[in-house]
Amino acid sequence: MQNVTLLGATGSIGQSTLDVLSRHPDEYRVFALTAHRQLDALMAQAKVYQPRYVVIADESDYAKAKSLMSETGVNAELLAGPQALEFVSGHDEVHTVMAAIVGAAGLMPTMAAVKAGKRVLLANKESLVMSGKLFMDEVSRSGATLLPIDSEHNAIFQCLPADYRYGQPQASGIAKILLTGSGGPFLNTPKQTLASVTPDQACAHPNWSMGRKISVDSATMMNKGLEFIEACWLFGVAPAQIQVVIHPQSVIHSMVQYLDGSVLAQMGHPDMRTPIAHALAYPHRIDAGVAPLDFSQLLDFSFRLPDFEQYPNLKLAIDACAAGQYATTALNAANEIAVDAFLQGQLGFTQIAVINATVLEKIEPSELESLEAIIEYDGLARMLARQAIDKLRS
Ligand code: NAD
Ligand code: MG
Numbered sequence: 001m002q003n004v005t006l007l008g009a010t011g012s013i014g015q016s017t018l019d020v021l022s023r024h025p026d027e028y029r030v031f032a033l034t035a036h037r038q039l040d041a042l043m044a045q046a047k048v049y050q051p052r053y054v055v056i057a058d059e060s061d062y063a064k065a066k067s068l069m070s071e072t073g074v075n076a077e078l079l080a081g082p083q084a085l086e087f088v089s090g091h092d093e094v095h096t097v098m099a100a101i102v103g104a105a106g107l108m109p110t111m112a113a114v115k116a117g118k119r120v121l122l123a124n125k126e127s128l129v130m131s132g133k134l135f136m137d138e139v140s141r142s143g144a145t146l147l148p149i150d151s152e153h154n155a156i157f158q159c160l161p162a163d164y165r166y167g168q169p170q171a172s173g174i175a176k177i178l179l180t181g182s183g184g185p186f187l188n189t190p191k192q193t194l195a196s197v198t199p200d201q202a203c204a205h206p207n208w209s210m211g212r213k214i215s216v217d218s219a220t221m222m223n224k225g226l227e228f229i230e231a232c233w234l235f236g237v238a239p240a241q242i243q244v245v246i247h248p249q250s251v252i253h254s255m256v257q258y259l260d261g262s263v264l265a266q267m268g269h270p271d272m273r274t275p276i277a278h279a280l281a282y283p284h285r286i287d288a289g290v291a292p293l294d295f296s297q298l299l300d301f302s303f304r305l306p307d308f309e310q311y312p313n314l315k316l317a318i319d320a321c322a323a324g325q326y327a328t329t330a331l332n333a334a335n336e337i338a339v340d341a342f343l344q345g346q347l348g349f350t351q352i353a354v355i356n357a358t359v360l361e362k363i364e365p366s367e368l369e370s371l372e373a374i375i376e377y378d379g380l381a382r383m384l385a386r387q388a389i390d391k392l393r394s
Contacts, residue, residue: 003031004280005088007109008100010035010042012211013123013149016272017098018045020280020288028096028280032088036105039065043072053088055079057105085109090116096280099124100149102213103336104378107131111371117142121279123149125230129332131374132233132325136166146234147279152179152227153234154275155253155266160235167236178255178263179231180247182207183306184219187248191310197349199342207250207270216339217313220352221306225317229328232321239321244314246304251293267293312353316360326366329374333381334359334388341389351392358388 004021008014014035021028032053035042039061046054046069054074056065059081066078079087089097089112097113098121099106106124111131113120115138122128128135139146148154156179161172169177185204186194203215210218217223224244231242245255250270257263268274269290277288308315313335320327338355341347347355362384368374 001026002028002095003093004028004096004098005032005034005091005094005113006030006098006100007034007085007089007106007113008098008102008124009033009045010038011100011102012209013100013272013276014098017100017121017276017280018049020273020277020286021049023287023289024280027286031091031094034085034088034101034109036101037061039068043068043074046074046076047072050074051076053077053079053084055084055088057082057085082108086112089113089118095119096121098149098276099127102126102211104130104333107371107375111135111138114138114144114146115142117144119145119147121147121149121276125150125226126332126336128233129226129229130329130378131371132229132328134369134371134374136233136236147282148230148234149272149275149279150227150230151270151272151275152181152254153231154278156231156235156256158266158278159254159256159264164235169235169237169241173259174241174256175259176257177231177235177237177242178257179224179227179242179244180250180252180254181221181224181227181244181306182218182248182250183246184221186219186310187246195348195350199345202342202349206248208272212343213336213339216342216352217335219349220313221311222313222317222335222339222352222356224306224311225314225320226332228314228318229321239318244306244318246306248302249298249300251298251301269293313356316353316356320360324365325368325374326363326377327360329368329377330359330363330381331356333378334385337382337385338389346393347389354392355385355388359384362388 030049030051034055036057054076062080096119099110100123107127110127202219252265255265273288320331338352
């Protein structure tokens with residue numbers, strides 16, 4: 001029986017994780033559930049899964065959460081605040097932590113799980129984008145087992161040889177990692193008309209059902225950009241060893257190209273329960289509740305390369321990856337502010353990339369050698385992004 005902490009339980013990944021866990025009650029027990037604002041949803045989950053701890057991110061919601069808890073009849077210990085998130089991540093009795101908080105807020109609790117040497121199921125790509133080297137150094141120091149949940153990285157992981165050595169793709173005969181992406185809802189939308197798209201249009205992904213922030217990132221392909229950075233750190237490869245390929249059907253989730261001409265791909269329905277089940281059970285396989293692929297129905301498999309004029313955010317991210325940690329941290333922070341402003345109706349869709357580019361131009365490069373320095377720099381980039389948005393709107 002493995003105890004599992006779910007950071008971001010009420011989100012899209014959190015719900016899919018609970019769905020997989022509920023199929024294997026003899027293998028996994030929910031130890032802690034955490035969430036930010038959706039207290040009703042959190043208590044409803046707690047009622048079903050009966051965790052030892054229920055944790056809310058915001059201390060000022062404690063009283064409200066406490067009374068909801070007794071109304072719902074939930075019998076767990078209620079904790080609140082950033083330290084409480086870290087506590088349930090690093091707790092001695094926890095075996096596995098699903099890191100599925102969205103955005104930079106996921107960094108510290110995910111790091112707490114890494115530092116405590118847990119089996120870390122990483123959905124929160126932002127933590128790796130912000131702290132790549134520190135994060136990976138901590139993984140090797142603590143002996144944590146890091147398993148990718150992002151479907152592309154999970155696919156790449158499955159296509160790598162079992163004896164793959166971090167940072168040495170050539171030693172395994174690997175020529176390239178082919179990072180696939182659907183191109184999002186605006187793949188065939190003329191770029192001149194993108195300025196007027198609405199948040200709901202941007203969030204209507206053709207293949208995947210996800211939270212709103214990552215949905216907007218998929219529409220701008222910033223998501224693929226963050227994944228590009230994530231892949232460099234996870235597998236220890238250089239930017240030149242990764243190629244982004246658009247595959248609109250989202251059946252192939254990524255590929256590894258070998259020197260002998262072989263290309264290995266991982267396929268499946270676009271359903272996050274597959275990578276979640278893979279990482280939970282690795283190196284074994286368990287049922288994820290996902291229907292098998294039906295090859296009599298898979299008629300159309302197509303591929304093309306991304307157009308950086310259609311997706312300027314993708315180019316910004318690839319360039320930031322080459323520039324270094326300061327640039328990826330700044331880009332991630334600026335993008336969170338810009339996407340939020342877009343979702344609030346304060347910024348146009350194509351202005352997201354304008355804000356991101358402005359922040360990258362304005363911010364001074366810096367050596368970020370500690371988590372504190374990263375968090376401070378992240379704050380600075382957010383401030384520059386807010387200023388750039390105010391300027392655009394005035
Ligand atoms: P979501 O918005 O649906 O859920 C986010 C979760 O994080 C919620 O439980 C929310 O309560 C919690 N949260 C939000 N702000 C918080 C804060 N300040 N402090 C603590 N908790 C907070 O997001 P999602 O789509 O489930 O994505 C979660 C993560 O997984 C993201 O990093 C995303 O990039 C990554 N991811 C998601 C998918 C997907 O299919 N949804 C695929 C790959 C990777
Ligand atoms: Mg992904």
